[in-house]
Amino acid sequence: MIAQVQSVVPTPVDSKAITKSEFEQYVEEKPNALKSVGGEKFPLLSLGDVTKTILHHAFWLAEQKQKLSLRQYKKLLVDRGWRGEEKKYLKIAAVFGEFSPQDLGQVEPLTVYQLANNSNKYQPVIDALLDLSAITQEAVRSLVKEHRKPKAPKPEKPSIWRRTKNGGRYCQIPAIHEEDERTGVTLQSMIDTEGLSAQQIVAEAVALRKAYQEGKLVLVNEDNKDKN
Known part of the structure; x- marks a missing residue:
């Protein structure tokens, strides 16, 4: 008697099933810190929390772009409503790739965007941050001021x-x-x-x-x- 072998059909991979990242876990933890004020709830996020969330987001998005196909990546952007906004986060990931979100947790968000959007101008500042034991907003401001090139005075045209x-x-x-x-x-x-x-x-x-x-x-x- 010939034994019948049951064919094994591989389970289709759901393209939507993406392993939960550190970014997603981080974002899910924050809404637990809610406080009711006037009947409304809002997350108690410090500026540091916002900065770390932005960096987690940026690093995670850059990782997805590397490992997903172009089609999957575009679909992810559309599904999450990030289409058209992704470039600034990818730039943050590229500029601050040698840092962790915790490293920059004491820097306010607008400063992170400022450094990333003008990385050529502020590259000496970004390099100098690597040498700091603790990166604070005050330290970043001091470095920006220190590396700011004085504007050359415009020669005044003689006038009578x-x-x-x-x-x-x-x-x-x-x-x-x-x-x-x-x-x-x-x-x-x-x-x-x-x-x-x-x-x-x-x-x-x-x-x-x-x-x-x-x-x-x-x-x-x-x-x-x-x-x-």
Whole structure:
């Protein structure tokens, strides 16, 4: 008699069945800390708890992206309502990959986002955190301030214009400093001998120089003048 062998049919793997991660366990533990205020319940989460939750989320999401197929990963994002939000968490996971959520538990959430979103700018700060025995918000602020590059002062464009109280403007020539005081002596001599104001003399001098630049005047050399 031939013994009948019952075929073994493998149990289909449910793609939805994903092993409960540390992130999920962490999130499930937190809602137990509830307090009723005015008839409403809300989780008593400190800023540190929020930061650790964000990091757990980021690390877990990065892990899922590595081990799931692209189709499964996209489905996970849609099912959990994370589609379009995943990039910033993956960036956090990449930037803080050498830390644990507990390491950064004393850093407020916005600072974590700030460092991750500007990782090129703050890379020296992130590297310096690895050398700290305890990473606190105050320590991070100090490092950010320490590595902040001072802004180069913009060179001011020289301007002779000044404003009047009624909104008009006038030109004011800055002080002229010369060792031989030639310009001041010459100007004062013209004022004394010609009876003109300093403004009139300067206006004429500017007009003559402009005419020379435009080719309307020619500079005559005294030696050539005598020969003629």
